[in-house]
Amino acid sequence: MKILAVDDDDMIIRFLDGSLRGLGYDELTFAQSAQDALEKIDAAPEPFECFLLDIMMPGMDGIELCSRIRSIPLYENTPIIMLTAVKEKQAIHQSFANGATDYVTKPFDITELGARIRVANMLFVEQRRSADKAFAAQTLKSQLDKDLSFPLSEPVLIRDVPGFIGAVQLENYMLQLSHIGMFKSAAIGFQINGITDHYNRTTPTDFFYLLTDVADAIFSSLDGTEAMLSYLGFGSYVAVVPRVNRLSTEEMQERIQVTLDDYELVDSNGKPMPTHVTVGPQTLGSLFGSNAKMILNRAVNAAQVHSGETALQEAG
Amino acid sequence: MAHADAMPSELSAAIADTRARFVDSLISTVNEIEELKKHLEAGPRPGSALRELAHRVHKIAGVAGMTGFARIGDMARSVETGMNRALREGECRPAQATLQQLENLLDMLEQAADEAAF
Numbered sequence: 001m002k003i004l005a006v007d008d009d010d011m012i013i014r015f016l017d018g019s020l021r022g023l024g025y026d027e028l029t030f031a032q033s034a035q036d037a038l039e040k041i042d043a044a045p046e047p048f049e050c051f052l053l054d055i056m057m058p059g060m061d062g063i064e065l066c067s068r069i070r071s072i073p074l075y076e077n078t079p080i081i082m083l084t085a086v087k088e089k090q091a092i093h094q095s096f097a098n099g100a101t102d103y104v105t106k107p108f109d110i111t112e113l114g115a116r117i118r119v120a121n122m123l124f125v126e127q128r129r130s131a132d133k134a135f136a137a138q139t140l141k142s143q144l145d146k147d148l149s150f151p152l153s154e155p156v157l158i159r160d161v162p163g164f165i166g167a168v169q170l171e172n173y174m175l176q177l178s179h180i181g182m183f184k185s186a187a188i189g190f191q192i193n194g195i196t197d198h199y200n201r202t203t204p205t206d207f208f209y210l211l212t213d214v215a216d217a218i219f220s221s222l223d224g225t226e227a228m229l230s231y232l233g234f235g236s237y238v239a240v241v242p243r244v245n246r247l248s249t250e251e252m253q254e255r256i257q258v259t260l261d262d263y264e265l266v267d268s269n270g271k272p273m274p275t276h277v278t279v280g281p282q283t284l285g286s287l288f289g290s291n292a293k294m295i296l297n298r299a300v301n302a303a304q305v306h307s308g309e310t311a312l313q314e315a316g
Numbered sequence: 317m318a319h320a321d322a323m324p325s326e327l328s329a330a331i332a333d334t335r336a337r338f339v340d341s342l343i344s345t346v347n348e349i350e351e352l353k354k355h356l357e358a359g360p361r362p363g364s365a366l367r368e369l370a371h372r373v374h375k376i377a378g379v380a381g382m383t384g385f386a387r388i389g390d391m392a393r394s395v396e397t398g399m400n401r402a403l404r405e406g407e408c409r410p411a412q413a414t415l416q417q418l419e420n421l422l423d424m425l426e427q428a429a430d431e432a433a434f
Contacts, residue, residue, distance in 0.1 A: 009375050009378065009379065011334055011337050011338060011341070011379050012378060012379060014330075014333065014334060014337065015330060015331070015333075015334040015379075015382065017330075018326065018327075018329060018330025018331075018333055018334070019326075019327050019330040019331065021326060021330075022325075022326030022327035022329075022330055023327070056371065056374055058371075084378075085374055085375075085377045085378035085393070085396075086374075087393075088400075106377070106378035106379070106381065106382065107378065107379075107380070107381025107382040107386075107389055108382065110327060110330075110331075110382075111327075
């Protein structure tokens with residue numbers, strides 16, 4: 001696995017060099033600044049398969065570097081693990097918002113870092129499969145439609161919607177907030193009504209665009225609230241927002257509907273695609289016994305119950 | 317791909333090497349911090365000295381905990397938090413409590429250097 005690690009601290013570079021080799025990762029490249037990293041990325045004969053980025057570096061910081069790497073099409077799904085002593089919520093939020101896959105705080109246990117790299121790599125392989133389809137859907141459109149079908153359960157990655165991240169990244173994001181004792185977040189589920197009908201009646205391309213438009217409409221309903229959104233398949237979305245917010249379920253539902261009506265959604269044959277989204281109640285993590293995945297699932301289930309789509313996942 | 321338990325000696329060698337480098341750097345780190353502290357107290361650009369100090373302490377917080385100096389790492393993190401708070405609030409100098417923590421950190425670094433010497 002080809003890894004590029006970026007840190008301005010020579011001691012950390014040497015530590016990673018020795019310990020990652022000890023874990024069996026021997027295709028290592030190191031950079032001591034963001035600029036150095038970008039030059040090495042540009043000159044790499046073969047693409048890197050994982051990035052480890054420090055945040056606090058002189059000049060361009062690791063978050064900006066993360067965003068720059070993500071903007072390179074070749075690396076739009078490659079795991080980027082932030083490896084940093086910064087434990088502030090804003091840094092965690094900005095990292096995930098700019099495309100980080102995971103966030104590991106120093107001091108870290110090297111075997112845990114190895115495990116996180118392995119998990120990120122597994123996710124990369126899975127996402128690449130999904131993203132290849134989504135990218136093809138965006139660019140090749142109808143001529144390949146029949147070959148591009150993805151199951152209703154597919155947690156499709158949506159591009160070009162700021163704050164939209166993969167489901168695993170969303171879990172990692174919540175996990176990091178809880179690690180720094182900032183678990184003051186709430187989750188909100190959103191469910192496209194009649195998703196099975198939409199899925200059966202539209203081409204994969206049209207369905208993908210529908211998912212993208214709904215993601216856009218959901219963001220517009222959040223009214224500038226600092227949020228992360230993910231699509232989990234089956235027409236279900238989940239957003240993580242600050243626990244203290246001014247969002248009302250009814251207002252959000254109304255705003256989403258207004259936005260979708262404004263979009264006047266039609267399929268590639270010009271046929272209208274009337275779309276309605278149900279917003280679930282906000283789900284708060286309790287101090288005892290709740291983990292990130294449970295909270296996200298509860299939020300999604302609540303939206304499904306409200307929309308009457310409860311049997312979806314069993315049926316799918 | 318090999319797993320962690322396949323090559324424990326390489327791992328422990330990497331940790332031991334980093335620890336040795338950290339220990340070797342302790343005196344120069346103390347000197348650097350003392351110099352920055354002088355600039356913070358009486359230099360023409362205390363804000364710049366504070367930013368440099370925060371960055372230096374941030375680096376200590378990152379490495380110390382991984383090399384068996386958890387208390388130093390925790391203290392460095394507390395100092396960094398106090399310095400970042402001052403920077404966010406547009407102050408050129410941190411609160412007195414943060415300066416006291418910085419003194420404690422320097423004492424801990426010196427003590428670690430002394431213990432390593434014997």
